[in-house]
Amino acid sequence: MLYNEPSPLETRVLTRRFGMPNSASLDTYLATDGYQAFVKAAAMKPEQIIEEVKVSNLRGRGGAGFPAGMKWSFVPRTSPKPKYIVVNADESEPGTCKDRVLMENDPHQLIEGVLIAGLAVDAHAGYIYIRGEYRYLIEIMDRAIAEAYEKGWLGKNIRGTGFDFDLYTHTGAGAYECGEESALLESLEGKRGIPRIRPPFPAVVGAFQCPTVLNNVETYCAVPAILRDGGAAFAALGVPKAGGTKMTCLTGHVNKPGVYELRLGFPVKQMIEEVGGGIRGGKKLKAFIPGGSSCPVLTAEECEGATMDYDSMAQRKTMLGSGGVIIMDEDTCMVKAALRIMRFYAHESCGWCIPCREGTTWLRKILQRFHDGGGVREDIGLIGDIAKNMLGRTFCPLGDAAAMPTISIVEKFRQEFEDHLHGRPCPYEAAPAAVGV
Amino acid sequence: MTFSPQLEARFDKLLKSYPPGRQRSAMIPMLLYGQDEVGCVSGELIDEVARRVGVTPLQVNEVLSYYSMLHRQPLGKYHVQICTNISCLLHDGDKLWERACRKLGIGHKQVTADGCISLEEVECIGACSWAPAVQVNYDFHHFVKPEELDRLLDSLREKP
Structure with missing residues (x-):
């Protein structure tokens, strides 16, 4: 069965039987x-x-x-x-x-x-x-x-x-x-x-x-x-050097999250606005992950002119990845996002390669401390340093997968880390409570 | 150790699914399917699987400790798994998790006193576009609203 309505903007090749009676027979x-x-x-x-x-x-x-x-x-x-x-x-x-x-x-x-x-x-x-x-x-x-x-x-x-x-x-x-x-x-x-x-x-x-x-x-x-x-x-x-369609999972803060089959090279903006029905609650886009949490994060500005294909994403120093698109609106706390992503990799690191096993665990601890308001300014640089020292130093790409989104979040959203300094509670979580939501 | 005829049939099929001399491949599936029937990976199940796939119980132990779905202790009759990974987090999966803990008075990997429900905060379960997602045993629940979670937990208590 289908868990979301299809979109008229889909190019249905792999999904052409979806919705037919007994499509699995x-x-x-x-x-x-x-x-x-x-x-x-x-x-x-x-x-x-x-x-x-x-x-x-x-x-x-x-x-x-x-x-x-x-x-x-x-x-x-x-x-x-x-x-x-x-x-x-x-x-x-x-x-x-x-x-x-x-x-x-x-x-x-x-x-x-x-x-x-x-x-x-x-x-x-x-x-x-x-x-x-x-x-x-x-x-x-x-x-x-x-x-x-x-x-x-x-x-x-x-x-x-x-x-x-x-x-x-x-x-x-x-x-x-x-x-x-x-x-x-x-x-x-x-x-x-x-x-x-x-x-x-x-x-x-x-x-x-x-x-x-x-x-x-x-x-x-x-x-x-x-x-x-x-x-x-x-x-x-598709596009030159990458043929066909990509099963694309729109997740996060869009009005119509769902799995859609889109031709490779589909414009990111059109995907968010027309396939996904725009950002929930009329909010603005803050961050965009093109293909699963292992990919470097893009800012809203970087999404300008971007298309969903390998080359367009590589030009922006990220990856098309698995097609798991994660969309975050302006109210999202990027420290919390980075922390949750790192908690996952620390949990899933198999422990075989030391840079990954130790790196993910320490990054999780530092990010947790930061989000809790116990971070110090030096930690911001330390997060980037630890992550960069994991890159390319493991048998498999899990170490890189943990490091890449972290590096991109610290570099592109440094101000949010600064906002968490001085023992303040997370400014993004404190805001709704102040107005009684 | 005796299993249901269905499980025996599955074990037989698994042991024939791999190339000659590679029966060890059946170990992890046998442990998971066995756990579903026995309630957990008991010492007896470890010995039995070891015997059938031709390895030592120690080798089975070494492997099973790696896999997060294999449990040495019994879980609740209904194992409620709440995803708080990034896509679910963006739809307040973390708040859903806290709500379940408060309602049941138990935490991560704990079981209610009556043995009915156990809770686990899980990593991505592959329901990201239909977040927040909850899995009860193997059944998926999508777009779970707080009050729906309450109803779901209540209904598990009433289930036979």
Whole structure:
């Protein structure tokens, strides 16, 4: 089901079946060109499939934005080892709730995307790693998988193509870090989710020490449309170097928060005003996070002329990330926001790398003290210093993910830290109480 | 240790889902599904899962302490998880959390005296666009207003 009204400004490619009766059923899927992309791909050479994905300019939708076709091409297809397809459905980047709706409303689209990836790299088994909290989605995916087996879209000699593929769901049990690809693979192997040093990358040494394609749910879900309509058509929906649409989660202080499928390159202002219905209560925009709490924060001025794509965000020294847009109005306390973000990373740091384990914990303590009114001026510089010393000094990007928003908030909203000095209570929280709200 | 036929069937399926010699992969799912039936990750469950996946109980212990959803002590019959992460915070998720604590008289990871409800302040549960969000066991509740939280908590007390 859908939890918010769709917007007329959406470009519906991955969500085109959303809202149809029984959109999650195999019957609906087959009646709307379902599995036709797989049939087409099964008649193609693997190199042609990968080429089509390269032409589409599909970039990884989990956050890093790595070109999917290139990632697939790194898999040593002729290796005697088995190869695996792993789906990252451990959606847990704060601000992000898109994979949920993709699996809930169109599970077969994900299965078909996985099958096509399997054809491309000669893999015959796949795992969908779903976060433990998404139990109902495991049930939905299990039902869809059972249905696909029953009708011959999974299993041995799929629909007479000679291609075999087995697909399984695998539940996580509560760990943000397991959304990081190498930690996910450790967890899939029944271990603590601690990141692996790279290289070797999962394409060469992944699940069970075998070559593995590991992509986000949304990335696989884009693949059937690419094969069906052609890579060029998908590329044309987006911007140069990044094709297609992006599942965008509008969260925070907008009138119409929700998950919307927008073409890459969609203007930020139009997204907030027209898709999101503007800032709640007619307030002004203070801060904008484009793709989950790991991204550097933009000010309202920096959002001028910005578009939702990788390059526009990179020019502003932030990232498109996962598509988890976090919108904060003029009344938001940025110290409190920074504190809450850091509490999360301190909780979720796996503890493997010392700069991340110690850095997140100390930053949490300093930010907490600051917000409580016990901060001193020197702390402002110290917050930035600690965060900068975490950058690039860890096995996985969690340390960076904690440092980047913090650095940007301290630099861009320094005045708010100054406002918390001298033992005053948080000026943003004190204000409403003074007028009796 | 005996489990329900449904859980046994699930365990069998899990043990067949991974490549030969990789049965350890089933450990975390077995612990979580086992916990759902047993009420917590008991010592007995640890021993049983260890035996079935072919590792030592110590190895299971080492892994389970990493995962926030696995609990060694029983939770309430209804485990109420309130998200206060950034997107929920912007919709007063923190106030919702404080309200629940006050109403029930318990705090983070505590259980009411009758064993009915436990509370946990959780990190992002993936309901950011429909904030503030609450999860009761595995059921999501979206756009939760303060008075709706009160009604929800009351209804759990009355549930069989």
